[in-house]
Amino acid sequence: MRETLAALEAGEIGVEEAESRLAGYATTDAGRFDAARERRRGIPEAILAEGKTPAEVAALATTALETTGRALVTRADEATASAVTSAVGDADATIDRDDRIGSVVAHAGDFEPPSLDAAVAVVAAGTADAPVAGEAAVVAREIGATVDRVDDVGVANLDRILDQLDRIREADAVIVAAGREGALPTVVAGLVDAPVIALPVSTGYGVGGEGVAALSGALQSCSVLTTVNVDAGFVAGAQAGLIARAVDAARAE
Amino acid sequence: MRETLAALEAGEIGVEEAESRLAGYATTDAGRFDAARERRRGIPEAILAEGKTPAEVAALATTALETTGRALVTRADEATASAVTSAVGDADATIDRDDRIGSVVAHAGDFEPPSLDAAVAVVAAGTADAPVAGEAAVVAREIGATVDRVDDVGVANLDRILDQLDRIREADAVIVAAGREGALPTVVAGLVDAPVIALPVSTGYGVGGEGVAALSGALQSCSVLTTVNVDAGFVAGAQAGLIARAVDAARAE
Amino acid sequence: MRETLAALEAGEIGVEEAESRLAGYATTDAGRFDAARERRRGIPEAILAEGKTPAEVAALATTALETTGRALVTRADEATASAVTSAVGDADATIDRDDRIGSVVAHAGDFEPPSLDAAVAVVAAGTADAPVAGEAAVVAREIGATVDRVDDVGVANLDRILDQLDRIREADAVIVAAGREGALPTVVAGLVDAPVIALPVSTGYGVGGEGVAALSGALQSCSVLTTVNVDAGFVAGAQAGLIARAVDAARAE
Amino acid sequence: MRETLAALEAGEIGVEEAESRLAGYATTDAGRFDAARERRRGIPEAILAEGKTPAEVAALATTALETTGRALVTRADEATASAVTSAVGDADATIDRDDRIGSVVAHAGDFEPPSLDAAVAVVAAGTADAPVAGEAAVVAREIGATVDRVDDVGVANLDRILDQLDRIREADAVIVAAGREGALPTVVAGLVDAPVIALPVSTGYGVGGEGVAALSGALQSCSVLTTVNVDAGFVAGAQAGLIARAVDAARAE
Amino acid sequence: MRETLAALEAGEIGVEEAESRLAGYATTDAGRFDAARERRRGIPEAILAEGKTPAEVAALATTALETTGRALVTRADEATASAVTSAVGDADATIDRDDRIGSVVAHAGDFEPPSLDAAVAVVAAGTADAPVAGEAAVVAREIGATVDRVDDVGVANLDRILDQLDRIREADAVIVAAGREGALPTVVAGLVDAPVIALPVSTGYGVGGEGVAALSGALQSCSVLTTVNVDAGFVAGAQAGLIARAVDAARAE
Amino acid sequence: MRETLAALEAGEIGVEEAESRLAGYATTDAGRFDAARERRRGIPEAILAEGKTPAEVAALATTALETTGRALVTRADEATASAVTSAVGDADATIDRDDRIGSVVAHAGDFEPPSLDAAVAVVAAGTADAPVAGEAAVVAREIGATVDRVDDVGVANLDRILDQLDRIREADAVIVAAGREGALPTVVAGLVDAPVIALPVSTGYGVGGEGVAALSGALQSCSVLTTVNVDAGFVAGAQAGLIARAVDAARAE
Amino acid sequence: MRETLAALEAGEIGVEEAESRLAGYATTDAGRFDAARERRRGIPEAILAEGKTPAEVAALATTALETTGRALVTRADEATASAVTSAVGDADATIDRDDRIGSVVAHAGDFEPPSLDAAVAVVAAGTADAPVAGEAAVVAREIGATVDRVDDVGVANLDRILDQLDRIREADAVIVAAGREGALPTVVAGLVDAPVIALPVSTGYGVGGEGVAALSGALQSCSVLTTVNVDAGFVAGAQAGLIARAVDAARAE
């Protein structure tokens, strides 16, 4: 820190450069945080709808769209999604809304989505895992990765997953969404080379239900993988996107 | 109940027959419970060493040997195993002691072990699962089943289990012991026809460790299986033995 | 694995035979997994309605009916059950729907249900345990077992269970459904010879409620039994059905 | 409160009487609390050894002996029990020490133990439950109740408990100690008229082990009973003693 | 058991007497269990409405009324209470329904409620604890005890409880209902002679909310008391009623 | 205690003074508890709406207003808030109602709110934390503290909090509301001198959701801070108010 | 931040001032963190011995002594305490070691301990709570507060606490240490004006043992208080010390 401050004192750098070096971001008038995270990590600043009113979410989405050229809303119920769609629609943006996933993605007219030379596979065990896997896919795609979705490959019938192995092996990062006992991420991580991210899903009832068994299984896996929280599709997608960005950057070197 | 009592009142049956019909066992002087369970279900009355002193365990084992012709001690530490071996050894019995498993099995000189025309496969994921699987195997064998042990077939490398599938498919009941994330019982139950019993093992550290993730996974399995508690090798072996007895009896009809 | 591959290479077997040997199933165009599990284990592929939309469940049920001649939907609310009934009704099937249980069973006109020479007893402690016991009974019956339901035999009044003992003892496998403290499976398993499967039910409030005490009691039982998760009637019924199949096959040898 | 204070102000009562009415105890120089609880409720003030050094326990026991004529130490390991025995032995008291139970009871030479015209049955499921049941019995006996111990009547073999029913029914209060799945208190409470107190015991391993399943079962029991914490033999014995005192007092009216 | 059977065989007793001795109840055509528990323990067989349909509850209540002269329904929502009231009203009974408590009590025209020479105090900490305390009071009153309710005496202001101490000390058994941190039962049990039963209430939010902290506090209490599960007003009232019956019987000796 | 009683006996003090010294409060006819806590600690007696009917809350609020000149209702849903507003409005009070926070504050016409020479900072991490922080702010303000709210300073972007540091450092006590992983209280407590109170908020889903991770983090913080329960805005605000009162009193010395 | 940087750029302030304003601490060569926290908050940087080797703790203590003039080690076992005493003893410091508490405090010869015009009461329920209370007292004293310890005032006998009330009311902040059911902090907070900090202690066995019930009770308390984690004497003492510092500063204004 002293070096930067000394450089500033000496007039070698300006205030903005100093602030940027010290804090990692520069401040803008229009909503410092949104622009900052996106510019820095390439992750669209997602607006988690839970715990906020539809009006609050719509306002945040509008600000995000104005500041960064896009808005990404997750875990929105229909009322919230409609509020966002309506508010953002006034701003002449293209909108991609998926009520099963609970996501709304809006791009301003002049927004150029990023495009990475890297692929993410999003693998899902069953029908009930699809919405959470879908949220992950939306996020990874917004970051710019090529996304390949592989559905309905639960371990109760091993050849379903074995048949899709070649596709999965082509990805630079793999997300595996599974609820119930969550054995699929462990099995997949034993079969591929790329980093695997487990995405436990809140299916299952009784003890260990609501994704707890699946999360515990990911934490205890005898294969190498990391995990996100139950239903945290955004985080899984964003982390896979960060890996894709690192690979894309390395390819471009 | 009225019918039995009426029959007794009418002199059609005697007291012992009535007692046996009503309660399911007859009483003997030498330790009613031991003889009863073994005679009835064919399960040797196991003496769980935990929570008892070595002297108590040794006394119970001696009684079991005298009453039923054999004794089966489980979860014994070395001091207890030695106390049992010493006490039972005086009674001129053959002794089979395994300190890794914590089991001591003693047969009186004239004891004829049962032999069933039915097989139990005991599958274990890794080295650390072997002792618990061993306890299950001991019990199933004492009940009379042919036991086939299949070790070291964890799901991190699927071909280990696929290579052994033919052996496992020959069993009439399958026990699958696994700790950590416990994915193996789910995978095996998707591959075989026979009833599968999950036997979670208390391996793994951190959240979900000590077998909790493995048990949760068994409870949430998307394959059909039932489970026993963590490390409950005795129960898994005994239940598999009961299935083997049912199959053996049907074969003999 | 090498043997199979060598046989294929040598032309001794064909591709389908090799695939079947290696993976355990053959692939069909119309929905590989449904046909596979049913043909292999005789368990109708149940469609768990929770976490799926009515339309998804109806579509899966239609596919199941077309592929395997029957469909079994579990844990359906009324909207889902109606959607299934409507969709499947178009296919000219016989439908058995029970809204208390949440099940819909459909048989195609030419479906011949299996019939096993083996019996399953489904024992329930109280009125509130009946729906979950009912789900287990439906599944065991679909597998082909003779099912005997014994209701309202909770341990608060022991003679209720003692009076029904003769009926229960005639079964080849016994399912015992109980909520609250779940003492009934332990008591029953101490009284019968056949394998007992505990089926904890999500009754009870406060600490240990929602079936947690009942499940814990099954895991800790001092009698020999295995357990399924809370309310997992399908799994209990299917496992009992697998035992019945094993006994039936042995009787037929 | 106003009445008492007015009476004191008016000189109708003295300070000690006022204090006693207001607070429920009178203060003495020699250790107010010990004498107070014992005189009031007849429960010997137990000294819980856990979390205290042997020297602290011995000092408290000596004070108890001097103040109230007796000392009751619970959950003492051998070092603590020896320290107590040694310290109290100097005071010329009769000592009853049971290392399996972890209890030390000392009576001063002139201590006259209370004697109630009321009985407490202490029922234990198995060998491992005996020490905790023993602690309860010691306490109930010190309060003055006639104590009848009924051991080894676990529910895995129902006739063990049915055979002892007449003895148990003679008690004015019943304590039922059981670990594992803890079904025994529920079964006993369905068979007797007297109030039943469940005493869960910390046996059992795995999920629900260490008495958690037994406690949960007591809380969820479909019979009427109240419970104490796992291994809380002192509390169960004291509460049964309080009931015995109430019955004894009513008999004496 | 042998004695009873021998006596029956010898013709010294009849079948009904034998059944009654062996099982603890006699069977009637009209609903064996209801009559049995009530006649034996004096506890009205409560019908827990949760987990049952209104129609099922109404049918059970009607049977209870016909068999035993009264019906006690607990934890009924308004729809269920109305169904019961309607069904039972046809039977010309007096009905006492309290929707805040969720209870419906019906007495047949010729029912003579029991009356005991013993008192139960039902103490409640705050307004939100009143309904659960009310359920306990209803049950104790139905058993025949004189019930004294002491409300709004939470420990945040100690003189509220100290002012009511004389009333509470007149009871033969004391129920203390409290949610949140549940300190009141511990404080009361330090101030009275009679047995105290803690009745934790499901108030409080966050960690330890829903009565869990209150129950934990009862289990850990440094005063002598036993506890029931969270919100288990029926059990607390019934156990207090059993103590009152024991005291009443002793007074009558 | 003896001194007070002796003084009373000697006529040196009156009954009310004695009662006040002994119990800490004096009794009034109009609702002893309300007046007592407020007069003593300066904390308005809040009426927690959860678990009470709208009518009960309105009645308590009316009493509070009459007795102490104000009423503070927390965690009220809209129906309850309306009932309170309506009931209290008849009493000609000024009302401050915030439905997002769930609070209603009413001041009687002649009520003079306290004013302290001390400041409380209420810091919130994100939008979803604002309502709980708002409840804390309302309470601290009612106690008389100057309240400074600092919103939207989550740790995902450190400069947001660093930019506001000067404002926060001016407070005599700091409340930090945060949900999710709850890192903000730890970070703030490392940056300021004043006592910090963590206020975990029930945001976040999956394992550790509903504020559990945030509370755990506060309990484990490597900075010095104390915590309240999840969403316990009232308690945090009141404790900060007590600190402000202590500081205000010291300033006035 | 911009203002500070602009001021630095303009030469109005120097680098160190800028760093101090921005980060809250200045860096020294001899161990930045120790000096920083102590100088800023007046809290001696405690060295938590758990999880570190005796050698590591001794080295950290030596550094602390050299840098700040004192060292405070907490939760040290005897080996660690001896290692610290030995290492620090070489540095010619006065040492205060308490093995029951597990603390070692060392002051350099020229260290002038702070002295505040403010008092902290440290209240403990029972003998087993004393060590944890002792740790809190050590810390508060090192910060400079006058500390008054009030021991053995558990709620099972209310007059013990009522008798000490005047002493406790003289404090500016109150710490209340209690294990088991932890009712004492709630009772005390209802009786005093000053801020109360609950300090749960890891006593008690069974469910809710190890301080969990006491912590839950603090979180759910119906009195106003904040809490620290189980056994976190250091944190409680430090927070009380921070309040004392605030009061002392206000008194000095």
Next chain:
Amino acid sequence: MRETLAALEAGEIGVEEAESRLAGYATTDAGRFDAARERRRGIPEAILAEGKTPAEVAALATTALETTGRALVTRADEATASAVTSAVGDADATIDRDDRIGSVVAHAGDFEPPSLDAAVAVVAAGTADAPVAGEAAVVAREIGATVDRVDDVGVANLDRILDQLDRIREADAVIVAAGREGALPTVVAGLVDAPVIALPVSTGYGVGGEGVAALSGALQSCSVLTTVNVDAGFVAGAQAGLIARAVDAARAE
């Protein structure tokens, strides 16, 4: 799968190629699994010492060394580490043993360690987090990554982490080890571009201790990161190594 089998049948590929394509590994005589995982993913097959005897671990290590040229043992106590060192030492390998970390790494004389053009930063909050961070570093280094360790940067003093930011930002993947409240991973992930892996450490006592709060915080983080289980240094290191391998491969394209 069909394509591969058809190719084999047509003689286009051999058996080994087919096996490798189908299962993902080829079988060798000397221990199929070791070689397979290492060759495929570049992760040395670690031998987890917990739950195995020293002799078993030593045997596995010897096999690993012979098969793959190296052995990596984790979580070894001193006895196990010595057994491994002794057994492996006979094989003329270079050994790197760290008893604080519990790791033993052995390289055969002719083993050429991999070297990647990619860097991993391993960040640790405090002294107690160092061993777990060390295990992660060992593994990442064995995979071939350049490892930069950044120690002692806990969030209680933010400038410690801000000062090291430039170093951390140079890494291609970042592991952040922290116990207690685990705020550091969240703070770091808000400051860097690379993927961050949280590594919770089992420090901290009381509720949320043993790393549970840290893990919960990682799962709930408002920054983007994935996590491994508590103390799972091996998994964190291996996953970071896989990312490094992906980046290295992309750089080499």
